Amino acid sequence: MSVTTRAAVLTAPQAPFTVRDVELAGLREHEILVRMVATGVCHTDLGVWAGGIPFPCPASSVTRAPGSSSRSARRSPRPPRGTRWC
Numbered sequence: 001m002s003v004t005t006r007a008a009v010l011t012a013p014q015a016p017f018t019v020r021d022v023e024l025a026g027l028r029e030h031e032i033l034v035r036m037v038a039t040g041v042c043h044t045d046l047g048v049w050a051g052g053i054p055f056p057c058p059a060s061s062v063t064r065a066p067g068s069s070s071r072s073a074r075r076s077p078r079p080p081r082g083t084r085w086c
Contacts, residue, residue, distance in 0.1 A: 001026045003033065007060040013051035022060060
């Protein structure tokens, strides 16, 4: 089953980011789905935007990394807001 999420998509270097729905492949074994409550733009994202870091467009910094088994996942409190560094 696929997952639809919102992402800031870059269509070309130095073009405005466009927030739109994107479809991700379904969850794989040992992955969990988390609800995002906040996000930001990091220095690497800005480097791609400026054209200093070669990256094929369209691009988005939607991160999909393997997580722990869902059997060990549990609800946790919200992370603190206002984190300065990524």
